[in-house]
Amino acid sequence: MYGLIGKMRAQAGKRDELLDILLGSSSAMPGCLSYVIARDPVDADAIWITEVWDNRESHKASLQLPEVQAAIKQAMPIIAGFDSSTEIEPVGGFGLPAG
Amino acid sequence: MYGLIGKMRAQAGKRDELLDILLGSSSAMPGCLSYVIARDPVDADAIWITEVWDNRESHKASLQLPEVQAAIKQAMPIIAGFDSSTEIEPVGGFGLPAG
Known part of the structure; x- marks a missing residue:
């Protein structure tokens, strides 16, 4: 399995809007086992995303899905940056899912 | 929901042993929605655990479950420390799970 733990930062005051975009685009994706979107309780603009995929290639391929591309395009203007991204196994x- | 992202460190060379203990104790717990145990691919002694619970109280209560208490007791001697623990929402x- 392949996983990611990432912390991104919304433009000030835009976190709820960014969460809505992320939540709207996180339906079933091929090879995606878990995709959890979370608020940081002490950092008002921060969002955590923890992802589990069957393998690295599935994650990479997901970035080309039309719905993901559309979400990225929609989200980019209100993303201030990425604080951290950690690969995990x-x-x-x-x-x-069992398997 | 309530979540935790934690990084712990095994005593040198003891990560596989610690993983086995963690994997053996992570069956269904009341209120637990997700509990993912992962290796750090670049830090040979590090383990990441990402957890999602229905609420904070369920997580707290889980620490008192007999099987969790037994795992903690078994794991403590080979845990070198905790690098980080981040609460998320x-x-x-x-x-x-839907709900």
Whole structure:
């Protein structure tokens, strides 16, 4: 499995709007096992996204999906930046599809 | 929802052993929606855990479950420390139980 833990930053006051875009584009994507979008409780403009994919290629391919491309285009103007992005290698746990 | 993103560190060379303990104790827990255990691909002793719970109280209560208490006791000697722990407020995404 392949995973990402990322922290992005909305333009000031635009976090809810950015969350709506992210939530609207996070339907089932090929190879996506988990995609959790979260607010940072102490950093008013920050959003965390934790992702689990079957492999790195599925994640890369997802960035070319039309709905993802549309979301990126819509989101870009209200994204202030990316604070961090960490690759991880999920090995198991609870709540992932069996396989 | 309530979530945690944590990075822990195994004693040198003990990561696989620690992963086995964590994987063995991460069955269904009341209120747990997702619990993903991952290796850090560049930090040989580091483990990431991303958790989603229905609320903070469920997470707190889980720490008292007998199987969790047993795992903590078993794991403590080979945990070198905790690099970071970040609380998040998951709002949605893909792969979480509907509700």
